[in-house]
Amino acid sequence: MANLYAEYLPNIKTLAVTTVLQTPRDGTTALWLSNDRKKVILEHADETHRITLPAKVTGQGTQHLQLPNTGELQCVNRISAAPIFDDDEPPALWSASSLNAATNLHCKRCDALLSSNKISVWKDLPSEAWAEMMDLWHCHKPEEPKHTDDDAPAKKGYAAGNKLVAQAGVGLVDVMSFLLSDDDCTVEFRSSENGDNVHEVYCITCDTALGHRDPQTEGIRLQKPYLALSQGGSRTTRSYDPAHWFSCYLNQAIETQGVRKFVFSTLPYEIWVFSTNLAYASLEYPEPKQAMKVLFRTKQGDQDVETLRAANLLIETLTLSPMLEKLLYQVLQRENFKLPDSLKKFMGWEVAVLPVLYKADVKALESATYPWL
Ligand SMILES: [Zn+2]
Ligand SMILES: [Zn+2]
Incomplete structure (x- = not known):
């Protein structure tokens, strides 16, 4: 065509x-x-x-x-x-202010109810600290030098004794995940293959991997891209395409980490968020959308991020869990495939255009009855 x-x-x-x-x-x-x-x-x-x-x-x-x-x-x-679009900040999706005691969590793939009538309060983890918190939550991450006391989360007042702990009735909200206590959600645990004391968490109904049981926080971390939400007794569930989650994540990562280049922690790739404010339309999506352009390629050289940072190169490691890193790479490939051949590559990088949701888009989606990307 x-x-x-x-x-x-x-x-x-x-x-x-x-x-x-x-x-x-x-x-x-x-x-x-x-x-x-x-x-x-x-x-x-x-x-x-x-x-x-x-x-x-x-x-x-x-x-x-x-x-x-x-x-x-x-x-x-x-x-x-x-x-035609205003300079606007894209909002965090499913932040605490958009959730309440009547919010139910579902498996995105099969709609099975994961949590209902259990969470009375949702709390955002401070955005300036989310990268740090992800470090703390990250169960499969290779050993890294310990943070100094100066940036310990305890000093910022949201973790007791240098330890963030899940609480019953409270949903902790991060840009890409929810942290809930065991009793507040119905999921299946299974040990991961490498037997590192981490239990993967699966949907009981359709067996989709949804996140991890996290020994450090004694809670269950559910990844937002695998979830859908409903309100009260409504049978309508809402969810977003993974591309929306990753553009939301990358916008926040740029803001909090101050860099535009990132390496994956578990895969041999690197990405460069080349532009955060482009607008596009295509035969697939004939109405204009706002988007970011992300370049990606196999990681060059074998220097680690610490070495590159020491050389003043503006690069950081993604703070995504391994399952989300895999999903991000799949999404980048999928979006690259959609571009005209002449736009698929740029200066030796592969190109992906990820749609970005702004406040007006989120509002429109809330009232939409059809799937939207
Ligand atoms: Zn993990
Ligand atoms: Zn399911």
Whole structure:
């Protein structure tokens, strides 16, 4: 199938419209901007495709755009344009303020109820400390030098005696997970293969891995990308695509860690969040969305992050659990696959465009009755 992919980079105020044809152009092929300059339309091989532009193009009247040259199947039109989205901070998804005593937790895959009428209070872990807390919670992480007393979580007032402990009735909320006490959720524990005293946590109904039982916090850490939520007695469950979770995570990681390059802790890859504020539309999603561009590749060289940091390179390790690292890599590959061939690679990196949810998107999704990406 033909493809249209329009990407707007606010920093250079340029809209790039990539056109991909499946068969060479002929006398009936045409590509143009609509009369109101809000859409780009492609006619080819008896089919009409249209997408809404993710930026404002000035002027009016239809405007014809360049088609691929004879013998070629792709081309790019660059058009100067203005942003249609405001500079806004994307919110954390499922933060404590959006949850309450009537919030139920479900398995995303099979809808099975995991926790209902147990949690009376939800508390966000302080965002400036979440990376540190992830260290503390991380059960499979290789040994790292101990933190100094200066940055011990106890001093920040949310852990007693240098130890965060799950409490009955309280749901602790982190950007990518919930930490609950054993009694507050119904899941199955199983020892992981390497027998490191960590119990993986599975859905009793469909056997999907949902997270870990965490010996350090004596609680159960459920990963948000594997969950769905419902309210009170409603039978409607809500969840997000993993791509939304990872863009949310990476935005927070950039803010709290002050870097844009990250290595995986359990996989041989590195990523570079190249742009956090692009807007795009494609035949798959013909209405404009905000997104981030993430570059990824096999880790170069064998220096560890401590060495790179010592050399003043701005790079950190992802604070995702091993199961989420795997999922992130799958999502990056999946999103890379969706791009036109000419956009799949950039300076030796693979490219992925991850949609980012802003407040208005979250509101729209709450009232939507159809699956949304
Ligand atoms: Zn773990
Ligand atoms: Zn399930």
